[in-house]
Amino acid sequence: MQQAQAARQQAANLPKPDPRLQAAIEASYVPVDIELTEPSNSNVKCTPHKLEKCDDCGLDFVDLNRIAKIFVSNPNLRCPPPPNVITKQLSDVINKTKEEGNTLFRTRQHGPAIQRYTQAANFALQRPPWEPSAIVREEVSTIMSNRSASYFEAGEYVAALCDAEIVIQLKKGWSKGYFRKAKALVGLNDLPAAKEAIVEGLLFEPDNKVSLTL
Known part of the structure; x- marks a missing residue:
């Protein structure tokens, strides 16, 4: 009863729509x-x-x-949910699946590792649209970087290059995306493009020793 009264009172306090805005909406309906x-x-x-x-x-x-x-x-x-709420259960699943991929990568089981990274990325993309997009970009860029490394070790250089490009698009200032791209290009025997990728990555992190020693 009290909830219904509160809802009616809230509705009564809502401002009336701007007549010009309402007319524009109706005209385009x-x-x-x-x-x-x-x-x-x-x-x-x-x-x-x-x-x-x-x-x-x-x-x-x-x-x-x-x-x-x-x-x-x-x-x-809750609708609408509180701002900047992150689903912890989903975060745990994403991290667990990614770490399973990392374990497989370290034991050179690159096919299963690629499958785990793909699953982790799919989980990350299932985040509700109201959760911060920066969280999704961070998760997916890391997972795609790891999957690019697995593709490279498996000799699938085109797939490694595609994942590296995704990493760069998601996290442009992170030199690891350019490092992954350069390695894939080396695998494809395109050394000039690989050098260009390294130079571009060093613009963001000039002291990155991994890129310098590629």
Whole structure:
């Protein structure tokens, strides 16, 4: 009873929308045909093609459905959640899976190590969208750097180069991404490009001894 009264009072205290803003919203409003599917009628798809991302209809419900799925699977989750909250359980899973990959890497089991790093990256990308993006960038850049090293040791130099490029995009000021890139380019016998990658990495960390001795 008290909660209902508080909700009504809160609604009464909400400011009225700006008429000009409201008019602009209504002018651009275009109705679309959608349907709600399982789980719990929380998954939105276009009616004509039964797709959550439909180029023909010009609709994309992927992000909306992802958020809805999070709330459906976590009924006790506060909405909106407190700012900068980090899911500790997910962090533990990510770190555990990454460390399993590191152990496999040290014992030169590079195929299984690559699988573990891939799993860890997938876990990191499952963080809810309200958690700090810097956390995801830090986790994924480290995992991709380790996976690049595994690909290199396995002789898969193109894959190692691709992961190194991802690391650079996620964490541009980290010289290790350029080091991974240079090693992959050495494996591909592109020494001029490898040298260029090292020089670029040293611009961010000029005292990095690993890059200097590559």
